[in-house]
Amino acid sequence: MHEGHIIVDEIKAHDPSINATWTNDDRGQPNVVIRNVFDRETQDAIVSWAQAVKTAGRVRRHITIDFQKEIPHSDVPDTILRTEHF
16 A cells, blocks of 8 residues: 555645545555546656656556546546556
């Protein structure tokens, strides 16, 4: 769980307005969820920030980043816009 926290902290260090959370998947790998970032360039920047953390050796596990569209105040699940694995 520590590695997911490192990735989210790095993303928020670059842009504190980004809604980023983390959890672990069923295998214990970090799964980062980014909500309501629709711009492809911003998404690419977020992925590059996370990859830099892994390249630096601060995260060693497989990482999944899900970009989701949140539907506030609804029982409807978030819509997955994009998923990146590395």
